[in-house]
Amino acid sequence: MIDKIVYEPIGIIHSPFTNIEGMPIQPEGAREFRGYIEVFDQFADGLKDLDGFSHIFLIYHFHSSKGYSLHTKPFLENTLRGVFATRAPKRPNPVGLSVVRLLSIESSVLQIQDVDILDGTPLIDIKPFVSGIDNRTETSRGWMDDKAFQFRTKRSDGRFA
Secondary structure (H helix, E strand, C coil), X not given: CCCCCCCCCCEEEECCCCCCCCCECCHHHXXXXXXXXXXXXXXXXHHCCHHHCCEEEEEEECCCCCCCCCEECCCCCCCCEEHHHCCXXXXXXXXXXXXXXXXXXXXXXXXXXXXXXXXXXXXXXXXXXXXXXXXXXXXXXXXXXXXXXXHHXXXXXXXXX
16 A cells, blocks of 8 residues: 655646636636746656647646535535545545646747636646547536536635635
8 A cells, every 4th residue: 555645736727716716616717818838947848749739737736725625515506425526625645637728938938828726736647638539529427518608607616625
């Protein structure tokens, strides 16, 4: 059994959101918001060839999330759901995942758009989004099926602060 896993941040995500309340709850609702990523110098060489991708996955640490529950009321819901059937930040391992548009790379700074991430969030990893590999056509949205289009306009109410 693995006792402990430790990750070192590779950079910091910057966004216009300094408070959890009022933030978009998914990248779909953050299309007009821009931000940038400062990749730490010792990891900057790893950005080679990333500039050819239009979108990237950001894997990050929910640094403002404290504690967790295995059942939670996600945004757009008043029903308790299992935490692993949600994207709620209060999780046993507070890891977030967002797909953002990559606008440009200048040295070790990535300009991004569609940002739904709190300013100052530690970045754990970057992976390229590859259409044809990452897209799926035959999917189901579970309990979110009738709520999918609400992600464009719904904002955080601070329930996970």
